[in-house]
Amino acid sequence: MLVVVAVAGSALLGILVALIVARTVTRPLSRIQSVAARVTDGDTDARLPARSAIITPNTELRSMFLIEPERGCSRGCHYCVMRRTTNGGMRTVPPERVLSLIPEHARRVGLVGAAVTDHPRIVELLRTLVDAGREVGVSSLRADRLTQELVDQLRRGGATNLTVAADGASQRMRDLVDRKHSEEQILRAATFARTAGMRQLKVYNVVGLPLEEDADVDELARFTTELSRIMPVALGVAPFVAKRNTPLDGAPFAGIREVEARLERLRKGLKGRAEVRPTSARWAWVEYMLAQCGPESGLAALDAWKAGGSFAAFKRAFQERDCRPYLARRVEDGRRRATAWPIVEGVAPPTAA
Secondary structure, rough: EEEEEEEHHHHHHEEEEEEEEEEEOOOOOOHHHHHHHHHHOOOOHOOOOOEOOOOOOOOOOOOEEOOOEEEOOOOOOOOOOOOOOHHHHHHEEOOHHHOOOOOOOOOOOOEEEOOOOHOOOOOHHHHHHHHOOOEEEEOOOHHHOOOHHHHHHHHHOOOOOEEEEOOOOOOHHHHHHHHOOOOHHHHHHHHHHHHOOOOOEEEEEEEEEEEEEEHHHHHHHHHHHHHOOOEEEEEEEEEOOOOOOOOOOOOOOOOOOHHHHHHHHHHHHHOOOOOEEOOOOHHHHHHHHHHHHOOHHHHHHHHHHHHOHHHHHHHHHHHHHHOOOOOOOOOOOOOOOOOOOOOOOOOOOOOOO
16 A cells, blocks of 8 residues: 655745655555544543644744644635534643643744644733743634734834734635634724834735635735735735645635636735735645545655756646546535535545555
């Protein structure tokens, strides 16, 4: 049995890390699944939180102790694999336990999780860390959960920029993907950041969702311009990539040229009023093929890596391995007025999938 795990980061522009594990498996698949189920069933909240085993300056988040005050997310965003997971979607860890596990020598602490600011005692936890003289960072800030006190604590903890996510070019698109954020909430977040003395607001967004139109991109330009009147704005824009086990599994990729045209339309609409930091449309397509094709895409990734890891190498490898996206594990929307997302056509799921 050959298992291929490949990671292609678009930000690295073609640098591929490929891990190949080849092993003959003599046990039946059903037995392997049974063992995995027993391990999962034995996993309890007592094992939380996950946390750093070492602190080192030789990492991206240098000299920072990472710890998980919550796991999972109770929200239903259609593009996310973390939507509404087990135990009601989110498991929280009491601040007292989090604090007890942070080493005395850790001067920089990172609170990580899918929905950290949804923790009911997050402000209390931040305040305690900052009062102890520690720098603090938070991995996920939800605009609808921010308060002036929370943002003030982040600023006291060393933050100079505030980062939130809109994840939909317009309110129409956010409603379609069940992203419960409004323009008013994001505007309020900008005001909180300015009042706290931060230098910049960074807003993550996505373009190329199915059903998106030019008017949605125009709305993004209009709203970002409004934000820029409050404080400087950097717009991080990623092309949409469908993932398995979400309501958008099997959705088509917008197209490299189409995404680049949307980004150019956004830049022209902004007229320099905000910085645009887009993810490469070409590498987003590579990510899409890895996410939405079968096991053959992993072999294609290995081929591409051996050929130098360029975009052209990936494109050629996908063609030679006959990689084609298909619908596999689309989960239900769950709302009364469900969004009917388009599906790639004419390709039956491979029997090996």
